[in-house]
Amino acid sequence: METVFLILLLLAAVVVANIVSWRFDNIPIAFIQIAAGLVLSFIPIYKHFELEPEVFLLVIISVLMFNDGQNTSLSRLTHQFGTTFSLSVELAIISILIVGFTTHLIIPSMPLALTFALGAIITPTDAVAVSSITSNMLVPKEVMGTLENESLFNDASGIVALNLAIAAAVTGQFSVMDGIGNFVYVFFGGILVGGILGAIIVAIRLRLINMHVDTPSVMVPFTLLTPFVVYLIAEAIGVSGILAVVVTGLIHGIQQNRLRLTSSRLQIVMNSTWQVVSSILNGIVFVLLGLSLPSVIINLHKHDTSSVFILLGVGILLYLIMTVLRYLWTNWDFARIRAWDRKEKHANSIVMAYSGVHGTITLAMAFSLPLTLNGQPFPYRTDIIFVATVVILTSLIVPTLALPLLLPKAVSKYSEEELAKAKGQMVDDAIVSIQTRHEKNTSTSQVINILDGQRTIEGHIDKAKLNIIFDNCFELEQQTILEMLKNEEITPLNANLYMRVARRTIIQYQQSAWQRFILVVRFGILEKFSPSKEARRRRKIFHQMKHQQADNRADMIAKNKKMWRQMAVTEKKPFEKVTSYLNQSLVNDKEKSREINLVRRAYDERHRRLTRTFNENENFENDQNELLIEAFQQENTYIQSKVATKEFSTELGSALYEQISTDQLVYLQSLNEE
Incomplete structure (x- = not known):
């Protein structure tokens, strides 16, 4: 019962943080969630709270990576494969090595295997965190696409490297050839297993659709369970469960057109469910960061009074090293980004460097470190978590301050007032049309009432x-x-x-x-x-x-x-x-x-x-449905004509089309269920 209460409090903290961030939209939501976690840390019940590391990998990382995979464009990923591989594998490995050796030089008492583990943890980037910071800025499309593809696979690279580093720490030995062979097996084995399982799962989904067993109560839980099943099977075989989940997600993304044979209602429920799940899991990680930060600092003070300041300096230094590496890697053409011309290469490279934000995956990987090593408490676990926290916070603060100076402010193509006015005109046109054509129909007044509810x-x-x-x-x-x-x-x-x-x-x-x-x-x-x-x-x-x-x-x-x-x-x-x-x-x-x-x-x-x-009247329901469909069609025709004559912008038209689609689904569904 206590565990359930703890989880409910975490969820409540995420919800409160989301509400606060809606009011203070200039502050990255991660900071607000961390603050919510700090507040929770004062509650006595959380004094000795610890989440099992395996739970992080299974429940949080695998789900987030699957969702990232299914929302990734395969055509763009294929087109930028060379760039993605260079940033997510080559740059990731070089960064891990440089971070590992640098940390070992500063803290010689920390074993090299653990410094490499630290490098593996702080290397992955978080495109979602970048998006939250740059929501009011115009980021070049090529840069944002590159960041999204990179974050998809450098997470997997970091996790594989972390497992290898921990294995080396356990055995006390590390062979370069064995390490490379193990990396290839785990990395590419995960891709292969994910491809096979993904194809099987998508085939099952399509079969269920053909059998008309595609209700939300079946399909939504089926999809939510997918990352757990794939991860557990891959780990049981000994390959990367995270990579398997990513590839399975990619296959789901490839098959989206065929999977859209399901009802619109299911698609809306599915998309909304994944958005909520992803948002909650991301929020829980940052709340846990704020929750654990006081105890981490207290433990460090007990260990050595000066260690907090030393580790703080190490975290900032490592962030600077990785930022410079990212700039050089892209500006010196190691990333093989062909879409950039010479004039924009320098500017885009600076944006790429500052956009190396470390977020959910980095923190989740830090928390996923084992509690014990060879029967003893895991050495330097608290130190690694603290350094990872410093890197995360620094990588959030710096771009929040720097990117607004480098990127133009995003300007909305239409204001809320314009949207409300256009929606009112659209509704008026549909009402006049229905009144003119069906003045004597007994259902007309009810349909007009429904349409009038579309106004903002x-x-x-x-x-x-x-x-x-x-x-x-x-x-x-x-x-x-x-x-x-x-x-x-x-x-x-x-x-x-x-x-x-x-x-x-x-x-x-x-x-x-x-x-x-x-x-x-x-x-x-x-x-x-x-x-x-x-x-x-x-x-x-x-x-x-x-x-x-x-x-x-x-x-x-x-x-x-x-x-x-x-x-x-x-x-x-x-x-x-x-x-x-x-x-x-x-x-x-x-x-x-x-x-x-x-x-x-x-x-x-x-x-x-x-x-x-x-x-x-037995025909009342049919009459009302038919009139509603006609009214919605009239609204679509009205928007189309206004966009064609450029009275409405394309963006404004798209917003209105989306509103009509949602209203049509909600209203007709409510009528059929009454």
Whole structure:
């Protein structure tokens, strides 16, 4: 139970960090997650918290690497194979050797095998971390593509090299020829196993699709389990499980066109799931860094008071060495980047050097170091983790400060205001089209309500104004129902039932528990003791309804279905009154447009559900679906015409197309499930 609680706290810390980063978007999210981990470190339950190293490799690294693989373009990877191999293998090996010998010279007491292990840990780069830093900058496409391909395979190179270094530390011996042979077997064996398993798994997925067993409840868990299965099988054979996972992910990426034979719903669920999983795992790693940092520093102080400052200097020095190496490697054409001309080579090389950010994989590899070595505590484990932490933080801070000076600021092709305006024009065009073509269709009003919900409500919502509008609507409903009851247009039972639904709508949209309490008091206790003539008349009517319900309870149950069908009829007149009031309010008070539109959506949604649920027309559902499809097609046609005449930019058109696709899926699916 304690373990579950610890994990839940980690997840909560990631969520809080993500919320904070949304508010402070100029700060790299990794720093905020580290800060969240530091806060957790003060909780006593985390005082002796340790995560098994094998868990890092299996649960975190393998999943992240699989996701990177399936999101990588094979055509781009093939086109840049020479560059990718040079950076991810050749430069990685040279960096490991230089870092290892340099560290050994500074700290002679640290065995050479462990300094090489340190080099293997801090060599891998993190393209995702680079993207978070450069989100507001224009990074050359060739540079970003090169960084993504490099990070995909230098992670695997670092992990293979780390395993070899640890093996050397365990045996105390290292043969160059044996090391090269073992590296080739582990590296290329992992690629081969990953290719075979990837082909088998993709074939199984395609078979399930052909058998129509492609629901999210089957396919999403199937895909999430893939990296675990591949990793465990590869490690059991003795080859690189990480490389096998990467290649399996690449094969999934190759087969995406065939795998898209599944439903749009599944594709959206699958993509969203992987985005969430990847974000959470990345966040957990940095939260753990902040969580473990205090204990790492305390342990170092216990070991040697000056060691913290020495290791801090070592970490900064190693980062500088790797940064200079990256610049020289690309600027002196060792990376064989043919797409760069002479004029941009120097500038791109500097960007490449600063973009050598070390993130999740480096930290995960540091934590994956064994706790023991030959039955004894792993020597220098705390030191290696601390140096890796310094390298990570330095590699995050330096580009955060330097890259904005080297790269132009990204300028959005359209503003949020332009998107909202264009979306409103698109919706207006679709509504006019539906009204013109299907004026007499009973489903037209419901479809228009749905389309109207596509509009973007901009700006801050004033809760006080919102509640006043809701209260006014409720009063209007109540007055209308009482008039209908007085004129014997409806029965007391239907009136009472409708007012319960209306009251539930108002309470649902109150913004706080206190406001809900006030609402109950206002329409309950206070009204009960109110001396006004109108209040007494209301009490008399509803008192009669209450007694009628009690006397005819058996009847009410028997006629329940018919009664609810009558709700659609009962609701028509109050809805018209409310809609008229909101429309008039929108004309008279533009300052409340956001609040009025939000209230209108609430009533439109309730009206749509009541009409959809209790309408007796058997063709209602089909009519509404057909009109919706026609409306969405009209929206697509409208955008196409605006982009063709250059009234909308291509980027703005793409954003609107994406919105239509999502809305079409959500609305039609909700109609079919109701």
